[in-house]
Amino acid sequence: MIGKTLAHYTITSELGKGGMGEVYRATDTKLGREVAIKVLPAALAEDRERLARFEREAKLLASLNHPNIAHVYGFESATLEDGSSVHFLAMELVEGEDLSERLKRGPIPVDEALAVAKQIAEALEEAHEKGIVHRDLKPANVKLTPDGKVKVLDFGLAKVAEAEPYSAGEGGSQSPTLAQTGTQAGVILGTAAYMSPEQARGKPVDKRADIWAFGVVLVEMLTGQRLFTGETVSDVLAGVLTREPDWTSLPPAVGPELRLALRRCLAKDPRSRWRSAGDLAQVLQDSATATSPVAEARGRDAIPWKWVALLALAAMAALALLWIRDRSKPRAPSSPVLSYRSLTRDAGMEVEPSLSPDGRLVAYSSNADGDWDI
Secondary structure, eight states: OTTOEETTEEEEEEEEEETTEEEEEEEETTTTEEEEEEEOOHHHHTOHHHHHHHHHHHHHHHTOOOTTBOOEEEEEEEEOTTSOEEEEEEEEOOOSEEHHHHHTTOOOOHHHHHHHHHHHHHHHHHHHHTTOOOSOOOGGGEEEOTTSOEEEOOTTGGGGSOOOOOOTTOOTTTOOOBOOOTTOOSOOOBOGGGOOHHHHTTOOOOHHHHHHHHHHHHHHHHHSSOSSOOSSHHHHHHHHHHOOOOGGGSOTTSOHHHHHHHHHHTOSSGGGSOSOHHHHHHHHHHHHHHTSHHHHHHHHHSOOHHHHHHHHHHHHHHHHHHHHHHHHSOOOOOOOOOOGGGTOSSOSOEEEEEEOTTSSOEEEEEOOOSOOOO
16 A cells, blocks of 8 residues: 555555554655554445445544544545555544553553643543544544643544454454444454453443443553453453452552552443543542652651641740749749838838849938837
């Protein structure tokens, strides 16, 4: 396909392959911009009913306009030189590595993981409000751009993908994406390691399946380890259905509020999960604030309340002791309020009495004559 032109898109390089077909980098010759072209599998293109349904889905996806969702420009058809037809999606080209590539280097620090997770949750909320369920959320469908933005890819496309049987030797993380077609019952949908229990059972799914997958992805970001693993897809699905996550594997920096949020994401019963990705995004914001470097520094420098209380009690006791000691010191008698007759037994006027410092003598002026007898 390299070098070929589909409609007004010139293919320049291959970007990858997935359950929804081959993906190429291309140049939009009309608008002069780089785009991603997803060529649909021949099996899908040959089914007119499913192709029409896919076109309807593509139009709905094109209505999504959110900074954390890779935009769908349109659904196109082209005829190749051999006369065969191809059908493809023209989409926003997102530069950067996907989350699965980043996780190969190990776990992501808590504050960074929360920043990524919050953007994913906001993307889910936007899609869910328009009635679109991703159905195949996984690290490979999350792009991390060089400027720190998060872009979620392939929203809703799993709904119309062709169902393919799992082979016994396939591992859950590399298994093909399986999907159900419309109301078809009993067909497994999604990628095994990130499937919700209801998906693994082939039951109808709604936005709560995305909440489950979000929890699985966030745990993987925090621990650097895939949550559900096994030698075969059957082993992985058995773990999804029966095994509880090992919560002790989370790093110590993950606080109780975030741990509770993850437990709600990964409840086996969808009725116990978060009802809204927007509410979940708010919890992540609060957790990010609590685990920020500034908050952690404040937490290290802060004095626990029990020590504050003990210090206050000690200060009060010290003040009380000083007060008692001060009261016990001998004090000079205070100057009494004396009447004139209390100074002598002689009649007359005594004025300007003054006590000696020890309180034993009194000096005064008098108009009395003779021998004074005090």
